Amino acid sequence: MSAAVTEAGAAEARAESRARIVGLIQSRGAIAVLVVAALAAGLVFPDFLHPGNLGDIVTAASFLGLVAIGQTFVVILGGFDLSVGSMVGLGTVLAAYAAPYGVLAALLLPMLVGLLVGLIDGLLIVRARMAPFIVTLAALLALKGLAVLLAGESLVIADPGLFGRLANGSWLGIGNLVVILLLAYALAALLLNRTRYGAAVFAIGGNEEAARMLGVRVERVKIATYCLSGTLAGLAGALLAAHLSSGLSSAGTGYELQSIAAAVIGGVLLTGGVGTMLGALSGVLLLGVIENVINQIGSLSAAYQGLASGAFLLLAVIVQSGLTRQRAA
Amino acid sequence: MFQRERQGSTGSARGRAVRRLSIAAAASMLAAPAAFAQQDTAGSAVVQSSSSASCTNPSPSHASLAGMVVGFSQSENEQNPFRAAETASVRSAARQAKVGRLLYTNANDSQAKQVADIESMIAQGAKAIIVAPLNATGLQPALEQAAAKNIPVVTIDRATAGTPCHDFITFLGSDFLVQGQRAADAMNKATGGQAKIVEIQGAYGNSVETQRTQGFADELKKYPGLTLVAAQTGNWSATDAQKVMEQLLLAHPDINALYSHADVMTLGAMRAIQQAGKTPGHDIKIVSIDGTKGLVQAIAEGNAQADVQTNPRFGPKAFAALKGWFNGDQVAQAQIMKDALYDDVADSKAALKSGATY
DSSP, X not given: OHHHHHHHHHHHHHHHHHHHHHHHHHHHHHHHHHHHHHHHHHHHOTTTTSHHHHHHHHHHHHHHHHHHHHHHHHHXXXXXXXXXXXXXXXXXXXXXXXXXXXXXXXXXXXXXXXXXXXXHXXXXXXXXXXXXXXXXXXXXXHHHHHHHHHHTTEEEOSOOHHHHHHHHOXXXXXXXXXXXXXXXXXXXXXHHHHSHHHHHHHHHHHOHHHHHHTTOOHHHHHXXXXXXXXXXXXXXXXHHHHHHTEEETTTTTTHHHHHHHHHHHTTOOTTSSOOXXXXXXXXXXXXXXXXXXXXXXOSOOTHHHHHHHXXXXXXXXXHHHHHHHHHHO | OHHHHHHTOOSHHXXXXXXXXXXXXXXXXXXXXXXXXXXHXXXXXXXXXXXXXXXXXXXXXXXXXXXXXXXXXXXXXXXXXXXXXXXXXXXXXXXXXXXXXXEEEEOTTOHHHHHHHHHHHHHTTOSEEEEOOSXXXXXXXXXHHHHHTTXXXXXXXXXXXXXXXXXXXXXXXXXXXXXXXXXXXXXXXXXXXXXXXXXXXXXXXXXXXHHHHHHHHHHHTTOTTEEEEEEEEOTTOHHHHHHHHHXXXXXXXXOOEXXXXXXXXXXXXXXXXXXXXXXXXXXXXXXXXXXXXXXXXXXXXXXXXXXXXXXXXXXXXXXXXXXHHHHTOEEESEEEEOOXXXXXXXXXXXXXXXXXXX
16 A cells, blocks of 8 residues: 555656656757857857857847747747737837937837837737737738838938947947847746736636636737737837947848747747747847857858758757657656 | 950049059959959959049058958848859959958848848958948948958948948949949830830839839930830849739730849749730840849840849959058049940850850
């Protein structure tokens, strides 16, 4: 009798430890891959681990990184936001228009418009019960058109001043964009893991009907999440405009899919309900490392970047589906 | 070659700048006779005219390009034949100059990546950089970093915002306005001065598109028999252009001429013309821009009338400018490439044979 109890207890403990390992791989796998990839790159290319180069990688990845925060919330919720890439482009254009009126205007205008776009997307998805894919695809097209109408190809910010330093300056030797990115991820992790809103996002992504029955205000949470995603895309656009001293209607093209890819590489489940901010950040940085390594090789066509990113994405999806089966077992 | 360059110049200041460049070009020509002979028959590595303003290195290092690490930042992927020919030209000129290492990056249509690319090449020790800018603006942080380290930057094919002599030492490129004008002249010749024309334009909001549209429209005023019936964008894409042409043919059955901003779109439009039961080059006269193999072949076969070249062979001139800069010579701030015009069967066949097309 007591032997049977201990046996059952042992089995339970085994299952528990297996679940813990599965969860660990899901949440920490991407950062392990990132560290290994960076160390390997450092062994092959001595310049790679130079602090200046590492700073450049994170700076270059910071715009996609901000977009990926919002995208991660949306994907955990069980949706997509395809409008973010165009919103970044529109954001750079709006920031370029607003820059003469001060730093605050240049930052807030794109964020406000992003918020508005998220609100419209969210309302259409929730109230009109339209598929997120279609709603945000329409926004992708419309925002791109709007950016071109407003700016043509590009606008120069003549005297970026403080606005330019916001993106290109540094703080204690660390680039401002690096600081902003890490800060944003830290806040996002708190929001996702330590608030009722974050819990609601997980609950809706896991099982929308169950969440509704538990009293989660599904509609509100969804709308808020698309608003968050739009606002962050607007912020990314504003910072990109500061970085480049320009508004570019073509900026951010492709970020919608790259941000989804980064999230998935980072262990966020496309079906919703599972994901971490650290994972998403690792996914973004891994894409940046691939980009930089291909530059270090110095003779490869950019097509290899797509090839390598695609391979990592596929690997992540294979591992994910394996883990999901493990968890179910 | 020397003669032709001088013909393109007027005014003494401009003449001086061009002569200086010619000396640099002549020097590298001696070093690499074969490559230049080939370029010369193609008639394409020649600078047509140059700006009178020039840049001179205040403290020339007289560094030799031989053995130097040089960076090349390409803007778009090389499925585009223009980009492929441009990269090939820079690579081949780098070999001719015997550079130690040519770092190559491709921004894949992302402005942020192009900035990061240039920064990473600087971090890898590039001492000179050639950039094909993706946009008319947006390279400032990278150009500033290069300037801070006294790394000369040559911009090619598209001008970008910045201070000449500080952010970049020269710009090499085609005059897209003149291309539009030459296309209108070619259209006049091809149609005998009587035509109802449709125009398929590049992607809106792009300076190349704007100038090719403007140049054509301006020059068209000279020819009262030529009327522009409709203009629409084909987004630099063959499939978009094919769709647009289908619609235009339905809406305007009486059109008999097509002006397209790019060969890739022209080839798409030609498929639509065929599908509508008309013969490209006969029922619809065709004038295009780019000078790619596919369209020059069509001219050789009588299926199109004229193609204004956009010369992608910047390599020799780019390295000549860098060499001049390191030696303390005057380098013209803007150098307009000479673009060929293919407008008859014999010329087109010769160009295909000599490898002038890309």
